[in-house]
Amino acid sequence: MGRGRVELKRIENKINRQVTFSKRRNGLLKKAYELSVLCDAEVALIIFSSRGKLYEFGSAGMNRTLERYQRCCYTPQDANAADRETQSWYQEVSRLKSKYESLQRAQRHLLGEDLGPLSVKELQNLEKQLEGALSAARQRKTQIMMEEMEELRRKERHLGDINKQLKNKLEAEGQGSFRAIQASWDSTALVGNTFSAQSSQSNTMDCEPTLQIGYHHYVPPEGATIARSVAGEGNFIQGWVL
Template structure:
């Protein structure tokens, strides 16, 4: 009596599934070994159980077989290199688009938009981020204001020094002008618009007796007039 065909579907019974896995795994490893010996083929076999346990077989060493597989798959043949490059660029573009969308979503969240899908934990994390950003902004603003105040103080001190210098210069110039005016007055130089002084040592008396005589003879003596200045 022959065996019936086994329906290819997942075995629901855990014990039967484990027994079937062990039997067929051993048979598969045996077949791989027989194929490598009978046909002089390089065979590599990797099996992971449902529990994550690894079973492997390599007729020439599994690492060597994998390296050969990679060289064979990534060797440029015809347009395969161009296709792989295009695929790589497509994957890179997809990653950049996903990153861009994530950044846009984060920006909207920081602006207080699209907060509906966020959970309580995500909202708390967003709140912490905003508090940190606000604290940093306030610290930066305070630093800028302090720098501006220090610059204004330096300008004030500089203007005060300039003011002192100008005041000292004006005082020195005023004393020099006063001494010049005083010396001029003592020396007898003209001062003002209408007042003047004359040094008596340079004054000469005017000795003259001006007379005016009209006529040439005694007969005309009655007409003589004298002018005394």
């Protein structure tokens, strides 16, 4: 009994699809090899799986077969178009190379290098360029400095406002503290005055009159001279004072 005809459509089952791909791929690669050997043909086979994996076979080398394919497929018109495109690309590369060398030379001139071959007119143009660049740099510098000064002024005003607020707050708190301290001082002074009055009254009451009989012993001060007697009998110290 022969195998039934297989309907050509996408296999929905993923596993069956992968198994079928592996079997048919191997069979196709085998057929390509057999064709190249049996018929002495140059065969190239390229297969990409659904996951992007590459499978290839080239009896004479893949690159060689592809180059041969390109030579066979291109017509003379296409070849002429390719030559014209290649020529245009060469011209574009040459133009860009010349421009690059010119820019490098101009940069060296601006840096003060390789000025020997320049003429007077070229040097004058270079001088004007440098003066213009210097003027633009100075203007930009001035602009940046003005912006920084404005920013510093803004910060100064902000700090001044904060300082003023702190000063007012400190003055308000200081007045309250001063009033409290003054009240404390007044109460302390009142208590001290009362204590002094009581002490003076106590001292007055403690004092009593005393009676002294006789005379006080006289002690002469330092540097005082000792009196001599008129009769010349000898020196003596006055023992009492009237």
